[in-house]
Amino acid sequence: MKPQDFLQPDQIKTDTQSLQTYGSDWTKHYTPDPSVILFPKSTEDVANIVKWARETNTSLVPSGGRTGLSAAAFATNKEAVISFERMNTILNFNTIDSTVTCEPGVITEALQNYAKEKDLIFPVDFAATGSSQIGGNVSTNAGGIKVIKYGLTRDWITSLEVVTGTGEVLTLNNSLVKNASGYDLKHLFIGSEGTLGFITKVTVKLCPPPKQTQVLFLSLEKLENILKVYSLFTQKHSVLAFEYISKLAAQKVVSATKYNLPVEDEASHYLLIELEDTADNIEATFATAFENEWLTDGVISQNSQQTQEIWAIRENISETLSTEYPYKNDVSVKVSKVTEFLEQTDQLLKTDYPNTEVVWFGHIGDGNMHINILKPSDMDSEAFLKQCHKVDEKLFTIIKELGGSISAEHGVGLVKKDYLKYTRSEAEIEIMKQIKKVFDPDGIMNPGKMF
Ligand SMILES: Cc1cc2nc3c(=O)[nH]c(=O)nc-3n(C[C@H](O)[C@H](O)[C@H](O)COP(=O)(O)OP(=O)(O)OC[C@H]3O[C@@H](n4cnc5c(N)ncnc54)[C@H](O)[C@@H]3O)c2cc1C
Structure with missing residues (x-):
């Protein structure tokens, strides 16, 4: 079995430009090196891709809008990239439940605009919604600028259809408001960065816009x-x-x-x-x-x-900083600890990066700060990254002491996987690995990401 057996020729790309483009995301610190880019048009295509990957022991990297900031959608090791840009249809709106069901490749802004047409809103909002996809938002549990009022993507998902790493198609929760029938598996897929399976359908709820x-x-x-x-x-x-x-x-x-x-x-x-x-x-x-x-x-x-x-x-x-090769940290602490965190970290950065520009901003109302270290123009990229990783150890020690997280909303991916232990205990990480094995026993789903 090979992709040509179940996909049309236009659903398979191997040209250099496509490999470069679809093999990477917004992070700039890795080199894309996928073997092929596949463009499924249906859940059946996705299930066939998983079947083929299991038979041929091919690693799969799900790819959404590629706006991710943790290199979780990067393919660096001859993986097959599965792009969802052709599964981009809004399927239906349920007026009673105020829910919309869509394919994972729907651009977030298109969903927001669709909600507006119904005099409602989809309140997950941030600067990349013009390019990010709803499947990517689910897989990273995206936050953004309105979390303080509306919560994270997780809070708006009523149902998911997924294809697991075994090729099984599961419908999780079926948009029930109440469902006390055991483990809620949809929550495992939300924020799983493509490591358990593919999101192939998403149902979100909408709400009325704020009044004034x-x-x-x-x-x-x-x-x-x-x-x-x-x-x-x-x-x-x-x-x-x-x-x-x-x-x-x-x-x-x-x-x-x-x-x-x-x-x-x-x-x-x-x-x-x-x-x-x-x-x-x-x-x-x-x-x-x-x-x-x-x-x-x-x-x-x-x-x-x-x-x-x-x-x-x-x-x-x-967008402005992206031209200056920023090394990004996206961390969180409880809101009450924000000042303490800023003071301690500011001191650390002044000492360890004396001649480097460090740009702070973030969603401080939910304890989330973005720290961007800008590469000095006279330093080569490798030396710069080495220096950043050294300082990360100290930064994440502060985070650990304050009970915070090394990744507030950008995810772990390749960028933060070495630091997971600063936020999650050994026991937790072991359980996470065992959960992955259940959904992805062959380890074909986005291997090397998260841990
Ligand atoms: C300018 C800018 C501002 C940003 N601001 C914010 C912000 O405020 N808050 C925030 O949370 N994020 C922010 N981000 C990060 C990014 O936009 C989010 O993480 C977004 O949710 C990623 O969606 P995507 O479709 O681009 O996913 P991608 O980058 O393509 O992929 C992200 C992860 O999801 C997986 N994935 C994608 N689609 C699927 C699928 N169908 N099934 C299974 N796995 C899948 C990928 O393998 C990868 O692990 C920002 C990014 C930029 C560039």
């Missing part, structure tokens, strides 16, 4: 005031987003794009907050933060264009 929202851009000089502002706003309002932007992150975006800072003067720290409440209520809280001298400046957006321009500062950070 306001966006604030605030300047702060003192780090310790961030949590005071967080407490004040989260106790008084329904907070949709609470994002942190460092001075350097804002400077990078302002110099690389057409967008300007919405406040007059630069500050050490900025917060972007989106709230659901009336303008009067929000202005009262804003005034309280000023009276307490937690803020040095701030604006409340006055119209939708200003809102879009404020969000653009935050949403253009990753």
Whole structure:
């Protein structure tokens, strides 16, 4: 049995350009080297691919929108890459259940737009939704900018169809709201980074949009005031987003794009907050933060264009930094530990990277910080990576002491697999490996990722 036996010629690619493109994701630290790219059009195609892979002992790498930041969709070792871009149909909308069923290759933004047509929202949102796929979002349990209000991708999945590493097709949960009939296997597949099987159908629920929202851009000089502002706003309002932007992150975006800072003067720290409440209520809280001298400046957006321009500062950070070979860390601690984490880490980075730019930003309202170390132009990539890995050990020791996670939302993939032990115990990792064996006894599903 070979792919030509069950796929059409246009579903198989081996040209150099395709191997390079589909063999990699957004991370830049590996060299793609797959043997073939396959484009299934149905669950049956996927099941046949698994059957062929088992017979020929071929490793399979699922590939979505390739926006992943942990190299989990990278094929570096002659694997067959399975791209879901041709399984991209929205299949149906259930008006009573408010659920949408779609194929895994549906682009996240297309699902968001589809929800809007129904006067509803799919609230998982982040800067890569124009390219990422719903199957990739499920496999990474994507978070993003609205987690503080709406949770992670996991919270919106009502049902999955999967093809396991044995080729079995399973429907998990069938969109039941209540289902107390044993282990909920869909949760194992959410965030599994393609290591257990393929996601071939996804059902998500939708919800009504927020009624009245306001966006604030605030300047702060003192780090310790961030949590005071967080407490004040989260106790008084329904907070949709609470994002942190460092001075350097804002400077990078302002110099690389057409967008300007919405406040007059630069500050050490900025917060972007989106709230659901009336303008009067929000202005009262804003005034309280000023009276307490937690803020040095701030604006409340006055119209939708200003809102879009404020969000653009935050949403253009990753794109702007991508030109500077960033080494990314995406870590989390409990929100109450954020200041402690920032202080300790800032000290560590200043000592260990004295001549290197370190750019901070992130979803601070859910304890998630992105730390981007930029490669000095006179350092070669290998030496730079070596230095980053050395510092990682120290950074993750701080994370471990604070009870945090080495990966908040980008996943483990190839990038973080050596550091899993800083967040998961030996016993946990062993159980995870045993679970993988149940679904993928031949070890053909995305081998070498996660552990
Ligand atoms: C500018 C930018 C901003 C980002 N911001 C955020 C953010 O705020 N929050 C966040 O969580 N992430 C963020 N990301 C990371 C990334 O967009 C997410 O991880 C996203 O969910 C990946 O989806 P994808 O379709 O691109 O998956 P890919 O990168 O293609 O794959 C990711 C993983 O999913 C697996 N996979 C893909 N499809 C399937 C399938 N059908 N079945 C089984 N496994 C599959 C792959 O093997 C891989 O392990 C950002 C990325 C960029 C570039």
